[in-house]
Amino acid sequence: MTVDVRSPETGSPKMTDSSLPDWAFPPPGGFTAEDLDRIPHLPEHTELIDGSLVFVSPQASFHTRAVDLLVVALRQHAPRELRVRREMSVVLGAKQRPEPDVSVIRASAEQSPEQTFYRGEDVMLVAEVVSPESKERDRKRKPSLYAEAGIRHFWLVENDAGRPVVHTYELDHVTGAYVVTGVHHDRLKLSAPFEVDIDLTEIDGI
Template sequence: MPTPTHDDTEPPGVRWAVPPEGGWTADDLDTLPDLPRHTELIDGSLVLACPQTLFHSRAISFFGEHVRAAAPAAMETISRFTIDIDRHNRPEPDVIVVPRSVIRSMDQTRVPGNSVELAIEVAADETLTRDRETKPVKYARVGIPHYWRVENHDGRAVVYVFEREPATGAYTSTGIFHDRMKVTVPFPIDLDLTEIDPTTSRAAGPQ
């Protein structure tokens, strides 16, 4: 029996794209065929999204809804939308806040990274290193002044808040929030973080 070749064992219909020399570019995300939804570009490499947990889905919805309600009228809140950092980096934060002026049409697929006022990442086990180390460096470098990282601690949300220090160009921690989050920048917002956990009892019920 002949030894199977690579093509013999490849599942029907699957063709993995081979990166060009130097890696993929930000423009390639719009032209590569059959990319899964929410694919990111990090350092020239494609990063595919893993299946969402319930916590991740609820946290994105929670912050998208409440940040949108609290943000100034001149700002737009968008969930899971890519931003241009540079030629080889086009990440997709879970929630961003940008000026409405950068929204040109309903067909656009990204916004400039340096237009983002706030970036929020909801961390998962497989993204924790990127959300704690890789992405904050890139977000700070492009000039995003505010970065929030949301983590799942046994089903309860913990939010780590960072602000870009102009003198160093790096983020500095300005707070860690459990159960309730109240900040004044980039705009005032007061959040009951326990709402993210679907098992949290919000009322004692009828007596």
């Protein structure tokens, strides 16, 4: 089960009488994006949404294979000035640091092997593979955050009997919201943000 814990003070967690770390009892104010790099012993893939910590449960096979499929295919198609990353957090604001399943960033955003996040202005595309426990975030809150940050392209990947269905969206700069550009079942063929042609049925062999 995904656990959403409102954010606490920064610093090393201390054990309380209830054997919970200190950050399980948040004071007013919430976490900031920078805090995720300073708090020790956070679970892997912890996200920050609206100042709250979001802990992710173990992923199902479909989720892992769908991410693998997209990462490999996007790296084959991406221009030299872009990079494809999986499960790297993106700072969108002081209290927003989601971790897209897949993101396409500008190569110039890669500053060092030790960096732990990218900034929204360097992201061209984000993709979220919907998990049963994160449907609301993947379908509603996270796309809203990505749009507000000006990320031009968003893909939402749904599970249809073990096959990915990819809903593609592009940012409308007039409304500041995403508009759907297609729903793709067996083949994902697009010209933006760059030429892409992905056989979605290849997930069967992964």
